[in-house]
Amino acid sequence: MVRVHFSVEDWGLLRYAPRPSPLPELHAALLMLGAPHEALLMLGAPHEALLFGRWRARTARALPAAAGPLADLVPGGSAPAFLDVLGETRQEGFAQMRAAAPELVRSELERVYTGRGGPAPAWVRSLHAGGPEGWRTLAGAQRAAYETVLAPVWGLVQDLHRAEFARHAVALAEGGPAAALTALAPGSAFEGGVWTWPAGSGSGDVRLGGRGLVLLPTFHWRGGPLVQDLPGRPVVLAYPAGPGLPPVPEGAGGPEEPLAGVLGPTRAALLRALPAPRTTTELARALGVSAATVSGHTAALRAAGLLTTARTGRSVHHSRTAVAELLLR
Incomplete structure (x- = not known):
């Protein structure tokens, strides 16, 4: 299970993302796209696995080859932490990513490639060295994936986010912060300054340490919380929200x-x-x-x-x- 530890200072720094962020939503969708069917059955109810299976098949067919380099960044299923950014537009999010400290980019690429057989692709080696070609390849791959996966449903994602924002605001007003937090994840509990997610949501301890917490709903992921935990930054916790069905474009039928x-x-x-x-x-x-x-x-x-x-x-x-x-x- 996942345990999020709050200090006294963190209560004053707890906030809800006012708008969705394209890159975290895109990364959540790509995680869902790459998850094995057996993993989907473990993440949620069987009917969710079936419904997302249909979405996965359609999306995989539509995903262009230009998005392929993104798979090179997760050779073992674990993504480098410098991808963890917010930003209200794809361009703003990429600018934040591009501004990551070079030592963080290098160390995270080394982490995800440790123990993997064979050399990393040339563009990943360029990214490791801080070369412009590596960043251009990453920008093009993210753009291609966004245009295929998110752009057709981004208006719906924004509507879902507004509804989730309003639901959380009501829960906060009626029950206070602890009750509003546990309402986000059925089966979670808050006790002694620790927010505990239920078993099956992953594992680990997240210590806020006065950095605060940003709550970010995601509508393409049905697993446990996706945590952005980088030194010196507020922790961002993306949690599965919405009706539990993959967003589809308006007029799809x-x-x-x-x-x-x-x-x-x-x-x-x-x-x-x-x-x-x-x-x-x-x-x-x-x-x-x-x-x-x-x-x-x-x-x-x-x-x-x-x-x-x-x-x-x-x-x-x-x-x-x-x-x-x-x-x-």
Whole structure:
């Protein structure tokens, strides 16, 4: 389990990232993309592994060769710490990364390559030496990966972050800092100045030591906390948040849409046609099917807990449930 140790000073330095950061979100997505299927089953519920499996297959097919050098930085599954930066844009995050102390870059590359057979790729050796070619290769690989993985869903990530920010603010106002922290991770506990994450979230002790803690939700990772812990900087803890489903671009659908594959295209389209309550007749007109067909589908969705129906006079109005909202997101 992971244990985060707070000092008295750290309470005054505890904050929540006001906006998402592209590079940590990208690195979380790439971690999820590279995790073995068995590891996904250990990270969360089987249905999450299946849903992310569909996302992984689609993303892996789309990822361009230009993003390939990023894999060279994690030869054994452990990334160098100089990649741990924030920044509200990809460019700002890369500038922070580029400003890392040369000795940190060298020591971290040596750490991840220790014990690995064969020499590091030429561009990694250039990065180790502080050469411009190494940094150009890294910048190009991150840009290619971002444009493929995150750019199509970045608006949704921002919406999810705002919702998570508001949820945390309410928990903080109602229960105080300790209660708000434990609400972020089901099964976690706070006692004696130590925030303990449940078993299965990784292992180790994180000592804040007066540096403070920044909480950063991530929507592409379903494992334990991802900790950025560098000397002289606030510790950043990225935790899995959101509905537990991979973000998909607006308008994504058809045979590649996971929900349509489970419910069928008509029922998935019916749920998407309900941003606000609608009558059976309105749904039939929107979907281009008969009212009797709509009634059959709404009955099935209602029985599955995805839809509610309320009568107003002679009309009935159908609405999505909270579970359906999460599935659609």
